[in-house]
Amino acid sequence: MTAPPHSDGYCRLETGATGAVLRLTGHWRLANLPALHAELSGIALEPGQPLTVDGSALASLDSAAANRLLTQLGALGYAFDRLRLVGFGPREMGLLRLVAERRAACTLPPLTRRGLRRMVGWHVFRLGRATVSTLAFLGQTAQALAQLITRPGLLRTRELAVQLEMVGLRAVPIIVMMNWLIGVVFAYLLGIQVQKFGANIFVVDGVGLAITRELAPLITAVLVAGRSGAAFTAHLGAMKVNQEIDAIAVMGLSPWQVLVLPRILALALMLPLLTAVADVAGILGAALVADWHLGVTPTTFFDRLQERLPLNTVVFGLVKTPVFALAIALIACHKGFAVQRDARSVGLATTATVVHSIVAVILIDAAFAVAYPEIK
Amino acid sequence: MTATLTAARNGQASPGTAALTATQTAVVAAEGVRTRLGGRWVHDGVSFAVPRGQVAALIGGSGTGKTVLLRELTGLERPIEGRVRLFGQDLAGLSPAALNDLRRRFGLLFQDGALFSNLSVAENVAAPIVEQIRLPADLLCEVVNLKLSLAGLPLEAAHRRPSELSGGMRKRAALARALALEPELLFLDEPTAGLDPIGGREFDRTLRILADSLGLTVLLTTHDLDTLYDLVDRVIVLHEGKVIADGTVAEVARAAHPWIRSYFSTRQ
Ligand SMILES: Nc1ncnc2c1ncn2[C@@H]1O[C@H](COP(=O)(O)OP(=O)(O)OP(=O)(O)O)[C@@H](O)[C@H]1O
Ligand SMILES: [Mg+2]
Secondary structure: OOOOOOOOOOEEEEEOOOOEEEEEEEEOOHHHHHHHHHHHHOOOOOOOOOOEEEEEEEEEEOHHHHHHHHHHHHHHHOOOHEEEEEOOOOOHHHHHHHHHHHHHOOOOOOOOOOOOHHHHHHHHHHHHHHHHHHHHHHHHHHHHHHHHOOOHHHHHHHHHHHHHHOOOOOHHHHHHHHHHHHHHHHHHHHHHHHHHOOOHHHHHHHHHHHHHHHHHHHHHHHHHHHHHHHHHHHHHHHHHHHOOHHHHHHHOOHHHHHHHHHHHHHHHHHHHHHHHHHHHEEEHHHHHHHHHHHHHHHHHHHHHHHHHHOOHHHHHHHHHHHHHHHHHHHHHHHHHHHHOHHHHHHHHHHHHHHHHHHHHHHHHHHHHHHHHOOOO | OOOHHHHHOOOOOOOOOHHHHHHHOOOEEEEEEEEEEEEEEEEEEEEEOOOOOOOEEEEOOOOOOHHHHHHHHHHOOOOOOEEEEEEOOEHHHOOOOHHHHOOEEEEEEEOOEOOOOOOOHHHHHHHHHHOOOOOOOOHHHHHHHHHHHHOOOOOHHHHHHHHHHHHHHEEEEEHHOOOOOOEEEEEEEEOOOOOHHHHHHHHHHHHHHHHHHHEEEEEEEEEOHHHHHHHEEEEEEEEEEEEEEEEEEHHHHHHOOHHHHHOOOOOO
């Protein structure tokens, strides 16, 4: 041996009697790859002369480092079979042979930057595809519904019962709490205004109208969209990822009958009931504030309410809710079915469901308000 | 000096290790592992040790707790009683940081791949690397491509999503990811399940070459008799919570236990 190896280097090129000798030292490992790369790129070789690679001072060698060595030497014109390898253990020789055989060129995909035209095209294409898929989903749902009407035996009662409980019963506490709170806040703020005119009793008119016609239906629908809509999408999406929906189809069942219709029906049945509960909770909250803050006793409050709040208004508030329910359930189930087979798209679809269904609820509410503007 | 280095590299015992017990020098060791799941003892005193460089297979009927055992050996779950040692260190006594350091030294191939579904195959393989080492893009790409071709995956699959691959390709992609950090130890949960017989044999051959030339220690579970004959140095048989046989394939195939008899008689 000649001089001892450089302490901090990984390779050294020497010119001996039989041509060039590349001596490898230290740990040739993945963790040191940048340094190895830097040193290897520094070697200059005359392409013609024979090259010996000496591994006797190597501390370790792994496949990534072996690959780098062979790639670099290959680029300098030394194919694996032209190298003379000395001082390597049997394991390293095996590794070098395996890597030489499996080595592949680096193929970075060309970075495609989307120009404006491509972007527009891409979005239009996506929009078109989304529209088609929405229409297909609506069509399938309508077809399933028609089937169900002609053959009521198809109804999945167990799934329906489960959904009625999940969507309806379990939502009652949060719906009661939120609407009660809204009733309290609204009566309090309205009370401050009517007190200025000494018209405390008018709080009843305002509260009754606002809660039954707008606040309770909207708050309830938004809560249900966030709660059940998200649950529908996440559940159906996870089933899609797991191929459970395909499994249902292969069993000769319609996923629409098994999964979609029970959810739509459950939501359409439960949202009006939840809204009725919400009406009561909101008005009780308001009555409490009226008693404490405005000196309107509960008896006076409810007498006045009966006299001033027409049944029509309450019914109007309730009539919109099945439409809200339909929109929420359709959006949620459609997004669930549209999930791709990866985990991230479940999250994206769930977010989209919540946003889209809340927007849909508010738009539908606006449409109802424009269609029936008269307040008795 | 060169001689001792080479000896150490090739895994020969250096003087002084003779005093240590077999389980302490082993790369993987289970000592009296007991596990209770779903109201019954899945493992009831399981012990074995796999020395460096060996390819060992765990076999046993469905539900005998092979996957659960691998999860315990990799520190994802803890046995109720008994010890698990990796590289001589008791997992129970390790801090989370030390456990994570240990985990960088082995790779795990899950039974169903467990590839990240929102990343491409190449990104899946790159994921463990970029967490550990800062590499320029071209070097990273080179390493990723090497791992993919070591695992036998065609490079045109590199930019596809896992959901766009066949089951066998997913297995290979998962193997490439398990190999990403140059592990010394590889756990494989049913590597050839779901592959066609030709693909399965090829996968076995790839693993054998990798184990020999990368100096890997491998512990795998399998239901595949061909894998046992092609690939494995040693078989450990789990049955009703216990190790009922442990030895080379030929030794185990001669054992008298009725389950082993019927297992090996499925192939004439
Ligand atoms: N999270 C869990 N809760 C309850 N029981 C479990 C749980 N995970 C596994 N088990 C039970 O533990 C036992 C062992 O399961 P395991 O998945 O390890 O089997 P296996 O040997 O890998 O089977 P296979 O060969 O089919 O993959 C099974 O009986 C299973 O029911
Ligand atoms: Mg298993």
